[in-house]
Amino acid sequence: xxxxxxxxxENLVVRFETDDGTVRAVNGLNLQLEKGHAVGLVGExxxxxxxxxxxxxxxxxxxxxxxxxxxxxxxxQDIINMPIKxxxxxxxxxxxxxxxxxxxxxxxxxxxxxxxxxxIFLHEDVSKAEAYKRALxxxxxxxxxxxxxxxxxxxxxxxxxxxxxxxIALACHPKLLIAxxxxxxxxxxxxxxxxxxxxxxxxxxxxxxxxxTHDLGIVAEICDEVAVMYAGxxxxxxxxxxxxxxxxxxxxxxxxxxxxxxxxxxxxxxxIKGFTPDPTNLPPGCAFEPRCPYACExxxxxxxxxxxxxxxxxxxxxxxEDGFSIDRKEIQ
Amino acid sequence: MARYILxxxxxxxxxxxxxxxxxxxxxxxxxxxxxxxxxPADATPEQIEMLxxxxxxxxxxxxxxxxxxxxxxxxxxxxxxxxxxxxIEVFVERLPATLKLAFASIVIALAISIPLGIAAATHHRTWxxxxxxxxxxxxxxxxxxxxxxxxxxxxxxxxxxxxSGGSGTFxxxxxxxxxxxxxxxxNLTRITRSSMLDxxxxxxxxxxxxxxxxxxxxxxxxxxxxALIPIITVLGSTLGNAFGGAVAIETxxxxxxxxxxxxxAINSRDMTLxxxxxxxxxxxLNMTLLVVDIAYAYVDPRVKARYSK
Ligand SMILES: Nc1ncnc2c1ncn2[C@@H]1O[C@H](COP(=O)(O)OP(=O)(O)OP(=O)(O)O)[C@@H](O)[C@H]1O
Ligand code: SF4
Ligand SMILES: [Mg+2]
Numbered sequence: 042x043x044x045x046x047x048x049x050x051e052n053l054v055v056r057f058e059t060d061d062g063t064v065r066a067v068n069g070l071n072l073q074l075e076k077g078h079a080v081g082l083v084g085e086x087x088x089x090x091x092x093x094x095x096x097x098x099x100x101x102x103x104x105x106x107x108x109x110x111x112x113x114x115x116x117x118q119d120i121i122n123m124p125i126k127x128x129x130x131x132x133x134x135x136x137x138x139x140x141x142x143x144x145x146x147x148x149x150x151x152x153x154x155x156x157x158x159x160x161i162f163l164h165e166d167v168s169k170a171e172a173y174k175r176a177l178x179x180x181x182x183x184x185x186x187x188x189x190x191x192x193x194x195x196x197x198x199x200x201x202x203x204x205x206x207x208x209i210a211l212a213c214h215p216k217l218l219i220a221x222x223x224x225x226x227x228x229x230x231x232x233x234x235x236x237x238x239x240x241x242x243x244x245x246x247x248x249x250x251x252x253x254t255h256d257l258g259i260v261a262e263i264c265d266e267v268a269v270m271y272a273g274x275x276x277x278x279x280x281x282x283x284x285x286x287x288x289x290x291x292x293x294x295x296x297x298x299x300x301x302x303x304x305x306x307x308x309x310x311x312x313i314k315g316f317t318p319d320p321t322n323l324p325p326g327c328a329f330e331p332r333c334p335y336a337c338e339x340x341x342x343x344x345x346x347x348x349x350x351x352x353x354x355x356x357x358x359x360x361x362e363d364g365f366s367i368d369r370k371e372i373q
Numbered sequence: 374m375a376r377y378i379l380x381x382x383x384x385x386x387x388x389x390x391x392x393x394x395x396x397x398x399x400x401x402x403x404x405x406x407x408x409x410x411x412x413p414a415d416a417t418p419e420q421i422e423m424l425x426x427x428x429x430x431x432x433x434x435x436x437x438x439x440x441x442x443x444x445x446x447x448x449x450x451x452x453x454x455x456x457x458x459x460x461i462e463v464f465v466e467r468l469p470a471t472l473k474l475a476f477a478s479i480v481i482a483l484a485i486s487i488p489l490g491i492a493a494a495t496h497h498r499t500w501x502x503x504x505x506x507x508x509x510x511x512x513x514x515x516x517x518x519x520x521x522x523x524x525x526x527x528x529x530x531x532x533x534x535x536x537s538g539g540s541g542t543f544x545x546x547x548x549x550x551x552x553x554x555x556x557x558x559x560n561l562t563r564i565t566r567s568s569m570l571d572x573x574x575x576x577x578x579x580x581x582x583x584x585x586x587x588x589x590x591x592x593x594x595x596x597x598x599x600a601l602i603p604i605i606t607v608l609g610s611t612l613g614n615a616f617g618g619a620v621a622i623e624t625x626x627x628x629x630x631x632x633x634x635x636x637x638a639i640n641s642r643d644m645t646l647x648x649x650x651x652x653x654x655x656x657x658l659n660m661t662l663l664v665v666d667i668a669y670a671y672v673d674p675r676v677k678a679r680y681s682k
Contacts, residue, residue, distance in 0.1 A: 133585035145576040193674040
């Protein structure tokens with residue numbers, strides 16, 4: 042048992058049972074995060090990033106979602122078997138989430154002040170008036186004048202809405218913050234401001250962070266670790282150096298090969314040849330097999346995580362073979 | 374906001390004038406008139422003509438309407454021809470009964486439809502949802518007078534617990550209010566369900582849940598306040614229906630409200646009373662719609678912002 046983990050997920054499986062068949066969104070995912078660390082969760086659209094994040098809060102919509110998990114510990118607390126009453130105490134307090142689209146994430150009929158204060162009132166032992174006062178401080182902290190607290194979301198720009206959402210998420214100083222593409226909906230200058238804001242608040246409250254993004258530049262800028270997702274699995278995870286410089290997984294290799302310059306902030310992940318697999322009909326064994334230049338018949342068997350070092354694992358069975366390596370050169 | 378209300382109030386004046394015009398002329402087209410009903414059977418044509426003049430019914434319809442409108446604009450709705458009393462006095466006397474019935478029925482309708490609509494939406498595609506749809510369709514498609522007769526048959530003829538008509542006690546109110554209330558509950562349930570279904574899918578509810586708001590408050594606070602916006606719109610027309618539906622229901626249950634008063638006035642060709650009642654009815658309806666629009670602004674800050682511009 043590692044008490045130093047803020048998050049410990051083992052074998053997470055999430056299915057969506059829809060009329061058009063079962064969508065296998067997350068398939069036996071493992072993810073661990075040390076306290077105070079920041080991990081970037083990257084992967085193409087549909088890889089299951091948001092679904093994984095929602096599982097941590099147990100907010101996967103049910104129906105159609107079905108969640109199964111061997112272990113899901115948040116700061117040592119068992120989330121999977123927790124009664125809903127206790128979960129409500131943890132949501133917004135121990136773990137907060139910033140959702141993908143700031144335009145729709147705020148309730149249009151309550152003032153922004155009320156929406157921040159609600160979180161404080163729910164989790165801290167304070168009066169409504171006190172909670173509102175602290176909401177004003179929170180607003181100032183994210184760079185919005187306190188006198189705008191009694192305005193409604195429609196009076197705010199996208200960037201300001203995102204600031205409000207960050208204020209809500211950080212109002213009770215959570216131990217873990219999950220940011221689901223917090224900047225994709227915003228224009229580039231606002232993006233940089235948002236990242237600075239998240240970084241400085243994270244340092245201030247020593248919050249652990251899961252940063253979900255398509256943008257490897259963002260990962261390089263604010264994360265310590267990277268987890269690459271493909272078809273509902275983390276297929277490679279390690280420190281920034283591990284994954285960026287000592288890339289192991291063929292899919293990760295493909296990602297980097299499609300990016301000319303990592304320091305160019307505007308570069309997004311561009312798809313590799315072939316298509317992402319249909320989540321209602323995943324191939325057996327390694328889901329990347331149809332697109333992988335290194336595939337062999339062994340790849341059709343079930344995959345497990347192979348540790349390259351203490352911090353670095355890859356889910357690719359060819360690393361069981363002696364001397365297997367991909368083409369990408371290690372960068373020292 | 375105040376300017377907006379004032380503008381709406383001023384706009385009501387032409388509406389009321391138009392309504393009075395239409396009613397006045399329609400009444401004039403209807404066969405039979407009150408003079409021949411009131412005059413003794415052996416009255417000479419001269420006597421009838423004298424009576425006509427006495428009642429202010431002489432001259433062409435345009436002349437009569439002109440006189441009526443002139444008085445109306447001075448706040449005088451005239452005297453009821455059949456009751457020989459000021460129209461406004463008769464109207465005000467009967468108004469409480471109708472208001473009582475309308476509000477009792479709205480309370481019943483809301484008490485049924487809001488919880489039922491919410492439950493149907495939160496249990497989407499279950500038997501509960503299905504039965505709410507069937508029930509609201511039934512209530513919408515069943516004529517009010519027919520439901521009223523069924524209730525009378527069941528609860529005052531078969532099981533004698535409620536009076537079949539009249540007014541005075543609380544017991545008298547139950548059956549007519551229930552009839553009118555169920556009638557409106559259908560529409561309100563439908564709209565509550567569909568607007569809740571719409572709101573339940575919204576991202577901001579997920580934000581609320583992620584904050585740690587309990588499911589109960591997610592629905593009652595975060596979802597319901599948004600869902601209220603379309604519900605209030607329908608509530609306005611429902612209140613209108615409650616006044617209008619009162620005509621049939623008041624007749625079935627012998628309820629002494631303005632619905633029955635209006636019907637009686639039309640039947641006896643009492644021009645002043647009928648026109649007066651209908652004008653007042655229109656006024657009440659317009660006021661209701663105005664109140665609804667104001668209520669809107671209080672629920673939806675986006676609407677409020679538009680008004681203050
Ligand atoms: N409520 C749902 N019902 C059915 N299928 C769903 C639902 N939510 C997600 N999915 C499916 O699950 C898979 C994973 O979706 P998810 O939103 O987790 O991907 P993502 O990695 O966050 O993608 P993106 O980068 O586009 O946000 C997708 O195939 C998606 O279509
Ligand atoms: S397991 Fe086989 S198919 Fe999958 S990534 Fe490794 S080499 Fe490619
Ligand atoms: Mg997503």
